[in-house]
Amino acid sequence: MLSAYLGRGDNARLPRIMGFGLSFWGVRGSIACPSPEYVTFGGNTSCVELHTAEGHLILDAGTGLRELGNRFLTEDVRQASILLTHTHWDHINGFPFFKPAYVRGRRFRIMAGHLPPGGVRNVLSGQMADPTFPVPLETMQAQLEFEDFRCGDSFSLGPDVTVRTAPLNHPNGATGYRIEHDGKSICYVTDTEHVVGKPDQNILGLIEGADLVIYDCTYTDDEFPAHVGWGHSTWQEAVRLCRAASVKRLAIFHHDPDHDDRFMVHVEEQARHIWSPAFVAREKTTLTIE
Ligand SMILES: [Zn+2]
Ligand SMILES: [Zn+2]
16 A cells, blocks of 8 residues: 655645545545644545546545545546535535536536435535525536435445445434445545444444545544534544454544644554554545555
8 A cells, every 4th residue: 555645735746546546635524724733634624535447436525625626627537426424514615616516528426325315415505505605506517416325325336336335423414435446445434423332333344344444533532521422433443443343454534623733643653553554644645555
């Protein structure tokens, strides 16, 4: 597995993945937090791009989606599927700034599993409405297909791209994903709250034996008791789950906006000390699953 951090402004130089891999475009939870104290790990909210031999798949549409969209224009990428875990602000705020959606001849399929039929279109449309946004969803000229599936469903996005889903424990609901391609698997499990001492069986089933798990590590175990009910988990719980499910690597993800670079370096040191396959996700990092 290759990891390359290229830093801000190096959008055009982010290496293209061969085979199955991913790029982190936004790793933050709750709200974007650009500032000099957040340069190493990044301040954009949740957005992960998966690369497969069959095309592009986007996990969540947080503010990181804006730069991914610019990359799509540069490289003339004309279609992709966007899988949303849920529709809290930090997972959809990048969508109105996804420039390829305004360009005719592009095609994007937007899917979510936590809402009733018609739900995902309604939420994204509501986000672009008077008086909170200047132009409506209809301004987007690309072919947009909105699809609400039932969380727990499995489906394919190509001959060799299989998606399994499972419900997460989060206010208003959220969907965890397992994407399988070329005999490998990446799981995306955010946002979710654990119950202390009771490993989430839905998650254990979803992530069993996965090559990489990206998990909601908003808090530390020390911080968690003061945040019960907010719908998030800890890096220590992530390690416990990944170990129990024989996962190969863990990406600590959905960083709290109050956790600056210094704090996250400390988290990574502690996590790697306990379980060396763990690492903290950094914006503009690219990984290949080998
Ligand atoms: Zn979130
Ligand atoms: Zn959320």
